[in-house]
Amino acid sequence: MNLGSHTCPVEIIRTISWMKEHARKARDEGRIIGFVPTMGALHEGHTALIRRAQQDCSPVIASIFVNPKQFGPKEDFSKYPRTFEKDAEKLSAAGASTLFAPEAQEVYPDGFSTYVSVEGLSERLEGKSRPGHFRGVATVVLKLLEIVRPHFAYFGRKDAQQVQIIARMARDLNLDTEIVACPIVREADGLALSSRNTYLDKEERQAATVLSRALKEVRNEMKAGARDALHLQTVMRRAIKEERLAVVDYAEIVDAVTFEAVTRVRRPCYALLAVFLGRTRLIDNLYVEPAAENAEELVFYL
Numbered sequence: 001m002n003l004g005s006h007t008c009p010v011e012i013i014r015t016i017s018w019m020k021e022h023a024r025k026a027r028d029e030g031r032i033i034g035f036v037p038t039m040g041a042l043h044e045g046h047t048a049l050i051r052r053a054q055q056d057c058s059p060v061i062a063s064i065f066v067n068p069k070q071f072g073p074k075e076d077f078s079k080y081p082r083t084f085e086k087d088a089e090k091l092s093a094a095g096a097s098t099l100f101a102p103e104a105q106e107v108y109p110d111g112f113s114t115y116v117s118v119e120g121l122s123e124r125l126e127g128k129s130r131p132g133h134f135r136g137v138a139t140v141v142l143k144l145l146e147i148v149r150p151h152f153a154y155f156g157r158k159d160a161q162q163v164q165i166i167a168r169m170a171r172d173l174n175l176d177t178e179i180v181a182c183p184i185v186r187e188a189d190g191l192a193l194s195s196r197n198t199y200l201d202k203e204e205r206q207a208a209t210v211l212s213r214a215l216k217e218v219r220n221e222m223k224a225g226a227r228d229a230l231h232l233q234t235v236m237r238r239a240i241k242e243e244r245l246a247v248v249d250y251a252e253i254v255d256a257v258t259f260e261a262v263t264r265v266r267r268p269c270y271a272l273l274a275v276f277l278g279r280t281r282l283i284d285n286l287y288v289e290p291a292a293e294n295a296e297e298l299v300f301y302l
């Protein structure tokens, strides 16, 4: 027997009623529930969220649901990678105890007609490029949070606007879940891990490093004292333009709470990028905040 590689298989739950019952039992036992919602095709970015959840919670529950409501009619819903068996193995190895994987028909039964919209925040940037996307995200995340009712739910900063929208929703609707934003996990060459990276051909994959390179250039400019948002945006755009295969969708410096454009970086901000490599659209960001209140010095999270 090889105890070193032994992992407890994750328990797979398919129905909403069973998931509710399972979570209710854990709550009644006084346990702290951590929840990590995903769309599957799991990678290190996802398993890092599971490991982070394990620091605060037991049990850690993950979900896999490719949510049809957050894909536009011309987007990749039908070809989104689905690797369920491997995902279940990865979750077992990462130490998640439960995997909730409902069918779309149960999540959205015939006649489903209730949606959540986080106004303002949802219309900018990702929301502008992907109309209806955040309405689909907020609706499914609210449903999942209501089903599991976790104490903590973990999201990656890779989808910075998404985390902010979910945190706003949780606050506005008085949810009992604390939303935790976690760092971006990257490949050795800087590319942020994403299930969509599998769409890239060899050339595009190489070119995709341009996103993190552009963000590093912006960081260097800020380290050298630059604070003017227009200048910083120009730096990002210029860096992206140098890569023949890359086409900018947006490259903006925004307030980290409202996601509205800023003129100068003097409070928590994001440098946000959405870039096409061929037909694949990738996003990435750099989070920056003053080292202390009113300090000129900045701290960077890439």
Ligand code: AMP
Pocket: 037, 038, 039, 040, 045, 046, 049, 154, 155, 156, 157, 158, 159, 182, 183, 184, 185, 186, 192, 193, 194, 195
């Ligand atoms: P997805 O399966 O793409 O819906 O992502 C599920 C969760 O994993 C979301 O909270 C994402 O922000 C997070 N995530 C995806 N990629 C990364 C990454 N490279 N680093 C950190 N978190 C990530």
